[in-house]
Amino acid sequence: MTRDEMDRLVDRHFEQEAHDDLDGVLSTFTEDLQHRCVGSTCGPLSGKEAVRGFYRQLFEDLRGEGVRPIARRYGEGFLVDETEWTGTIADASFCGLAGWSGRATFRMLHVFELRGDRISREELWFDVAALRAQLAPPVRGQRGDAAAARDAATLG
Template identity: 45%
Template sequence: MTRDEMDALFAEHCAAEAAKDVVTAVATLTPDAEHDVVGDPQGVLRDPTAVTERYRGLFDALTEEKFVTLRRYYGDDFFVDDSQWSGRAPGTFAGIPGGDRPLTFRILHVCEIRDGKISRENVWLDFAAIMQQLTA
């Protein structure tokens, strides 16, 4: 894929996440995609049903208001996106009740691409910033 095609795919994926559209978010992944939110006790998921449930849990916990890419790096079949996420935590996130508090944190996506879809989504969250804000 070209950089523009990767950007379009990730834009579709992120727009689906912001809209809490589980079906479209999962549709941007290959059926056998590896979904890894580093630090999530569920570990690495490969089953589409489990990935769908992870998204539902994230969408219940967080409401995105702004997602800004700070830097993006590309390889032949991957990209790395370094972004700033801002929103609210209406539900329980990482075991902590959000209380609809405002929340801002850095997020790093490492995504591999195959056949025009994301075959691996590795997500790193700034859990220190998240914990500090949710427990303040």
Template identity: 40%
Template sequence: MITHADMDRLIDQHLAAELAADSTAAVAVYTDDVEHDVVGWPTGPVSGPAAAKDFYDQLIAAFVNEEMNLVRTLYGADHCVVEHQARGRFPHGFAGAPASDRQVVFRMLHVFEFRGHAISRENVWLDGGAISAQLSAA
């Protein structure tokens, strides 16, 4: 059984890799059959580390992730829900909002599931409305 400390360690390793723009390290904590689902992303849910790495390569090209501040974590036996406040830039725009080098701040919700000592599913929800509003502000 995975402990809460093990969950935190895997999530911290994963998010540190995202912040370092290292897609290979970001997926190194995943199971071979991981389901990766960013709600609203054009591909929909994807399966496997290679498909998840493709997502992170696209994300790294589109978003300069500068900070992820932990708000709260709720634990279950084999899963946890983590709320963050993220800060970064979308120099190429976001969902129809114009490109901008201004920093945006938005909420993210991650739902992680674990099998063994790896992440078997990651589901991400983000406040796209807050991102678009900040990028579109005059």
């Protein structure tokens, strides 16, 4: 892939994320996708269907206001993208901060491996220190995370 082709694919992936278009995001991946959100409790995921739940929850928990590109690096079959994201977070479980919420601006780093015209691996790192400094922690004595709300709805 050329740099322009890599940019188009990754930009399309990010655009689908910005519009909470689950099927659009999944269309940018290979069937055997490897996905890892470092720090997330969901661990590494394999395959499009395994990633579906991660993105569904992410779309429920995040409301973006803007993204500022910082840098991109390219190599044979991979692209590294660094951005700064601003928005409101209902539950920061996606980065290991279950129940933390509020408005935040933080950096994130994506490492994409590309095969054919699709993304075959996506790894994400978040500036958790910046998130901890800006978000409100859950109320002490309560789980306060999205999983607790889902559990209550399921059991009720």
